[in-house]
Amino acid sequence: xxxxxxxxxxxxxxxxxxxxxxxxxxxxxxxxxxxxxxxxxxxxxxxxxxxxxxxxxxxxxxxxxxxxxxxxxxxxxxxxxxxxxxxxxxxxxxxxxxxxxxxxxxxxxxxxxxxxxx
Amino acid sequence: xxxxxxxxxxxxxxxxxxxxxxxxxxxxxxxxxxxxxxxxxxxxxxxxxxxxxxxxxxxxxxxxxxxxxxxxxxxxxxxxxxxxxxxxxxxxxxxxxxxxxxxxxxxx
Numbered sequence: 379x380x381x382x383x384x385x386x387x388x389x390x391x392x393x394x395x396x397x398x399x400x401x402x403x404x405x406x407x408x409x410x411x412x413x414x415x416x417x418x419x420x421x422x423x424x425x426x427x428x429x430x431x432x433x434x435x436x437x438x439x440x441x442x443x444x445x446x447x448x449x450x451x452x453x454x455x456x457x458x459x460x461x462x463x464x465x466x467x468x469x470x471x472x473x474x475x476x477x478x479x480x481x482x483x484x485x486x487x488x489x490x491x492x493x494x495x496x
Numbered sequence: 497x498x499x500x501x502x503x504x505x506x507x508x509x510x511x512x513x514x515x516x517x518x519x520x521x522x523x524x525x526x527x528x529x530x531x532x533x534x535x536x537x538x539x540x541x542x543x544x545x546x547x548x549x550x551x552x553x554x555x556x557x558x559x560x561x562x563x564x565x566x567x568x569x570x571x572x573x574x575x576x577x578x579x580x581x582x583x584x585x586x587x588x589x590x591x592x593x594x595x596x597x598x599x600x601x602x603x604x
Contacts, residue, residue: 424594481588486540
């Protein structure tokens with residue numbers, strides 16, 4: 379299993395950014411996928427979930443209405459569109475593969491860093 | 497939302513010792529829906545234990561999980577140098593949010 383995130387950058391508050399995650403080594407469309415973030419020196423925070431077929435999504439209250447998760451099963455790719463970014467969104471964002479139960483995170487990428495700063 | 501609380505925040509031990517890390521949920525949860533992750537410095541987390549007591553692929557048997565109701569434990573029977581890391585417990589299950597604890601730092 380390999381998960382490679384990209385798209386991290388420094389952005390201003392109120393800005394937008396799209397993260398991507400390229401998946402390989404497993405049958406991508408068999409699994410739900412997740413985004414989890416970790417602010418510097420802070421614990422893990424679940425951000426979003428998308429079902430195997432993209433039909434069902436869910437978000438943490440802290441990002442709901444601002445972030446949109448999507449997937450392209452034909453390209454083994456996961457995305458997170460982030461709008462109206464806030465300073466508190468600064469974090470390392472991890473892409474994770476479902477682990478066989480809802481919410482269980484079986485494999486993780488190495489993360490991509492988003493810094494929101496004026 | 498299930499809130500999970502881990503303690504202690506920091507645990508100082510030596511290689512070869514036994515480590516016991518605790519996780520308490522704000523309400524009763526099924527033993528099936530509690531997981532533990534390890535995060536070494538500068539690395540991504542990795543799944544250790546799920547279903548409170550099932551080891552993930554490749555996890556050595558010195559790691560074990562137990563518990564029920566609201567109280568769960570991760571035990572590392574004999575600490576190896578590579579085990580010094582931060583450990584997170586997580587409640588997962590049918591409905592999000594999938595909450596993590598604040599972590600326990602296991603240090604030498």
